[in-house]
Amino acid sequence: MKGQALKGHLDLLVLAVLADGPLHGYAVIEHLRDRSGDAFDLPEGTVYPVLHRLDGAGLLASNWSEATGRRRRTYRLTDDGRAALVQERSQWQQFAAAVTSVLKGAEPCPNPT
Amino acid sequence: MPEPDLIDRYLTELRKSMSSRNDIEDVVAEVEDHLREATGRLNALDRPKSEAQRLTIERFGDSSLVAKAFAADSAGGIVMPSVITRTSGAVALVTAALWCLVATLNWWASGLSVPFTEDRWMVVMWVVFAALLGTVLVAVGMVIRMGRRDLVPLVAVAGVLGAVGFTATAWMWPIWGLFISAGFLLVLLRWRGSMGGVRLPDWAMVAAWPAGLGTVVGLSVLEAGPIDEYGDHPVAVVVGLAVVAALMTVGLVSVGSRLIGEKSARAPRAVVHA
Numbered sequence: 001m002k003g004q005a006l007k008g009h010l011d012l013l014v015l016a017v018l019a020d021g022p023l024h025g026y027a028v029i030e031h032l033r034d035r036s037g038d039a040f041d042l043p044e045g046t047v048y049p050v051l052h053r054l055d056g057a058g059l060l061a062s063n064w065s066e067a068t069g070r071r072r073r074t075y076r077l078t079d080d081g082r083a084a085l086v087q088e089r090s091q092w093q094q095f096a097a098a099v100t101s102v103l104k105g106a107e108p109c110p111n112p113t
Numbered sequence: 114m115p116e117p118d119l120i121d122r123y124l125t126e127l128r129k130s131m132s133s134r135n136d137i138e139d140v141v142a143e144v145e146d147h148l149r150e151a152t153g154r155l156n157a158l159d160r161p162k163s164e165a166q167r168l169t170i171e172r173f174g175d176s177s178l179v180a181k182a183f184a185a186d187s188a189g190g191i192v193m194p195s196v197i198t199r200t201s202g203a204v205a206l207v208t209a210a211l212w213c214l215v216a217t218l219n220w221w222a223s224g225l226s227v228p229f230t231e232d233r234w235m236v237v238m239w240v241v242f243a244a245l246l247g248t249v250l251v252a253v254g255m256v257i258r259m260g261r262r263d264l265v266p267l268v269a270v271a272g273v274l275g276a277v278g279f280t281a282t283a284w285m286w287p288i289w290g291l292f293i294s295a296g297f298l299l300v301l302l303r304w305r306g307s308m309g310g311v312r313l314p315d316w317a318m319v320a321a322w323p324a325g326l327g328t329v330v331g332l333s334v335l336e337a338g339p340i341d342e343y344g345d346h347p348v349a350v351v352v353g354l355a356v357v358a359a360l361m362t363v364g365l366v367s368v369g370s371r372l373i374g375e376k377s378a379r380a381p382r383a384v385v386h387a
Binding site: 052058068 | 143145183
């Protein structure tokens with residue numbers, strides 16, 4: 001799936017990945033890739049602005065630590081983030097169900113033989 | 114000759130592309146951590162250093178693309194209602210009542226019903242000041258609700274200074290009022306994407322002060338009521354401020370009832386296993 005198609009859903013995906021526990025940026029992207037079965041093909045650098053915005057909005061919290069001689073920023077879900085995930089996931093499920101329902105109706109009829 | 118460090122070069126480019134950001138060093142540190150981690154994993158798979166760095170940078174994206182993504186992503190996305198935005202909704206309803214009180218007290222202090230006294234005028238000014246502060250808090254709540262926390266200091270400082278200026282030079286109220294209208298016009302134009310968009314009654318906050326000023330000018334031209342010792346028409350000012358209060362009330366109740374009615378993001382505390 002190309003980055004453009006993911007636009008608008010990244011917030012939800014990032015929140016979902018962080019629901020299991022705190023992760024640093026590289027691990028968030030790795031989890032996104034692994035859990036999607038390598039389906040998400042987007043420049044990894046574009047995930048960081050999303051992490052920063054969600055952090056600024058209070059949906060994530062972050063802290064810095066030292067790892068192998070480098071500064072490392074780790075993100076975790078806040079209570080507001082968990083609430084946002086519940087809400088966004090519910091909206092996504094409703095949307096996906098509606099789209100699936102429409103697509104089912106559009107399935108081509110088998111050729112009469 | 115030593116191999117050039119592609120990551121260092123990339124970070125220099127990124128730093129140049131994003132030089133205006135206050136948190137540039139944090140962003141660069143975070144990106145470096147990502148790139149070195151990814152390169153290290155490729156090295157572990159026996160990829161040469163330069164190839165590992167090149168592949169890692171390719172996956173991360175061009176530095177100008179990443180800089181653009183940061184610039185474009187500074188606002189928007191999920192912005193949830195919060196205790197603050199709900200509180201500002203309650204403040205909006207209280208402020209609407211204060212504007213009604215301002216209109217009533219202005220009539221009481223105008224000298225139309227009972228003789229004018231300085232004490233009465235001071236009472237009006239204190240209530241005006243409270244109403245103005247309440248209005249500023251509502252604007253701050255709206256700015257937070259649309260996800261622009263970065264604008265909060267600007268709105269708060271400009272609003273409080275405006276409220277002090279308005280109260281100290283109340284004779285200039287039409288000019289101060291037009292600033293309030295302009296402020297809410299900007300906020301509402303930015304607010305269109307939040308909470309299902311702007312509703313017609315919301316615009317009453319923008320229309321309030323021009324409409325009030327128009328009423329004062331119109332009634333003064335028509336020479337409605339008596340003329341006071343300053344050559345003004347108190348009836349025109351009383352009716353003009355009543356128009357302002359009525360329209361501010363309509364707008365504040367419209368915005369406030371929505372802000373206060375939203376479920377706070379802090380309400381559901383269930384742990385989610387995605």
